[in-house]
Amino acid sequence: MREPLDCAIIGGGPGGLTAAVYLARYRRSAVLLDAGDSRARWIPESHNCPGFPSGVGGRDYLARLTVQARSCGARIESDAIKSIEPTRDGGAFVLTASGTSSAHAK
Numbered sequence: 001m002r003e004p005l006d007c008a009i010i011g012g013g014p015g016g017l018t019a020a021v022y023l024a025r026y027r028r029s030a031v032l033l034d035a036g037d038s039r040a041r042w043i044p045e046s047h048n049c050p051g052f053p054s055g056v057g058g059r060d061y062l063a064r065l066t067v068q069a070r071s072c073g074a075r076i077e078s079d080a081i082k083s084i085e086p087t088r089d090g091g092a093f094v095l096t097a098s099g100t101s102s103a104h105a106k
């Protein structure tokens with residue numbers, strides 16, 4: 001994507017997906033780029049996750065966060081970021097991914 005964004009989120013674990021929910025709800029232009037290796041996928045069942053008194057599996061939790069982020073309008077793409085470079089004027093960053101994605105964030 002070539003259009004400048006307010007924010008690029010690197011990583012689609014619970015941290016990145018939570019950021020995506022908030023940024024989308026605050027109507028910021030943002031993209032989440034995820035290499036798909038969240039540590040949360042390894043959690044058989046977590047009992048310290050707020051809102052899940054009976055526990056929740058990591059993959060289920062990630063799926064729920066992804067549904068929530070997308071339902072708020074978040075853009076989520078599968079890709080690994082290879083480099084982040086400041087623009088010449090220092091006012092933004094250019095991200096390059098290993099796949100087809102790239103992003104320009106303020």
Ligand SMILES: Cc1cc2nc3c(=O)[nH]c(=O)nc-3n(C[C@H](O)[C@H](O)[C@H](O)COP(=O)(O)OP(=O)(O)OC[C@H]3O[C@@H](n4cnc5c(N)ncnc54)[C@H](O)[C@@H]3O)c2cc1C
Nearest residue numbers: 011012013014015034035036037038039040042046080081
């Ligand atoms: C076996 C196990 C059990 C656990 N049990 C619990 C528990 O019960 N309760 C609990 O609170 N925590 C638990 N944890 C810890 C929990 O998994 C982590 O705290 C949590 O996943 C961290 O979330 P995160 O979003 O910061 O990072 P992660 O979940 O690791 O997500 C980071 C994401 O960023 C992506 N990424 C990294 N670099 C790039 C890049 N250059 N470009 C694009 N994407 C990138 C990765 O692929 C990954 O998808 C457990 C962890 C493990 C391994």
